[in-house]
Amino acid sequence: DAGVIQSPxxxxxxxxxxxxxxxxxxxxxxxxxxxxxxxxxxxELLIYFNNNVPIDxxxxxxxxxxxxMPNASFSTLKIQPSEPRDxxxxxxxxxxxxxxxxxxxxxxxxxxxx
Amino acid sequence: xxxxxxxxxxxxxEGRAANLPCNHSTISGNExxxxxxxxxxxxxxxxxxxxxxxxxxxxxxxxxxxxxxxSTLILPHATLRDTAVYxxxxxxASNSGYALNFGKGxxxxxTP
Numbered sequence: 001d002a003g004v005i006q007s008p009x010x011x012x013x014x015x016x017x018x019x020x021x022x023x024x025x026x027x028x029x030x031x032x033x034x035x036x037x038x039x040x041x042x043x044e045l046l047i048y049f050n051n052n053v054p055i056d057x058x059x060x061x062x063x064x065x066x067x068x069m070p071n072a073s074f075s076t077l078k079i080q081p082s083e084p085r086d087x088x089x090x091x092x093x094x095x096x097x098x099x100x101x102x103x104x105x106x107x108x109x110x111x112x113x114x
Numbered sequence: 115x116x117x118x119x120x121x122x123x124x125x126x127x128e129g130r131a132a133n134l135p136c137n138h139s140t141i142s143g144n145e146x147x148x149x150x151x152x153x154x155x156x157x158x159x160x161x162x163x164x165x166x167x168x169x170x171x172x173x174x175x176x177x178x179x180x181x182x183x184x185s186t187l188i189l190p191h192a193t194l195r196d197t198a199v200y201x202x203x204x205x206x207a208s209n210s211g212y213a214l215n216f217g218k219g220x221x222x223x224x225t226p
Contacts, residue, residue, distance in 0.1 A: 004157075033213060043158070043216035056213065091157050101205075103214055105157030 002026075004106035006092050012112045018080040021109045024073055025094030033093040033103065034067055034077050043091070049075065082113045118202045123221045126196075132189040134220050136202030139183040145206050147178060148214065149187045151198040158201065158216070161187065192224045 005024040013019055025032050033048040047057040052069045060067070064083070069075040079086055093105040119137040126132040138147065148163040162169055162176045164185075169176045175188040189196055201219040 042218060045213045045215065048213050093157070102160050102163070104160065107157050 004092055004094050004104055006106040006109050008109060009107065010110045012114065013082055015083055015113055016081045018078065019082045019086070019111060019113075021077040021090050021111070023075045023077070023092030023106065025075070025092070026096075026104055027073070029094035029096045030072075031095045031097065031103075032069060032075050034075070035091040035093065037089045037091065037108075046077070084113045087112050118204055118217055120200075120202050120217065120220045122218065123223070125223050125225060126192045128194055128224055128226050129191055132192040132196065132222060132224070134187040134200050134202075134222065135184065136187070137184045138202070138204045141182050141204050142206065145204045147176065147185050148203045148205055149174070149176065150201045150203065150214070150216075152201070152219070153195075153198040194224050194226065196222065197224045198222060
């Protein structure tokens with residue numbers, strides 16, 4: 001299996017620009033998670049989906065962040081407008097309830113907003 | 115989910131066993147103990163999980179005390195590639211959600 005696939009791996013953008021991060025979960029998984037990692041705050045859960053439906057978005061920082069999952073094999077995390085404090089590594093992860101709920105992570109998208 | 119306490123850092127000599135402790139004194143009966151690790155610049159990697167009994171897989175062993183208030187992850191023969199941050203997480207197996215809440219973890223340094 002290819003694992004969770006994220007793109008882009010690295011992005012540098014200017015403040016105010018729109019950023020779109022993409023994720024392809026492991027085939028057959030019914031849960032998808034978006035996490036953010038910074039030195040100050042560690043790994044934080046932003047939002048997660050079950051069967052393409054958002055279940056808990058309480059970790060989404062503010063209205064500038066939005067996440068969608070139009071189908072079982074694709075999700076996006078969008079930041080508009082981006083700010084320097086959004087600089088972080090964004091991880092996508094997926095799991096299948098029938099596999100003991102083990103969550104598998106992608107390699108992350110490294111975002112720098114200048 | 116119950117909170118966990120881990121030492122911030124540990125050292126281990128290559129080839130020796132690495133024993134990483136975790137306290138979870140407020141764990142509930144339906145909560146599992148999960149261990150993940152994160153090697154620098156990579157996504158977190160699942161290691162092992164358990165409920166009551168000790169567990170072993172190809173990566174590690176998990177020892178859970180009888181009262182379930184603490185556990186130890188054992189890497190039997192640590193290598194330099196095991197240098198990473200290790201996270202102990204307790205997580206309910208319920209219908210209310212399956213997300214993992216990460217703490218600060220233990221930074222393990224394996225030395226030659």
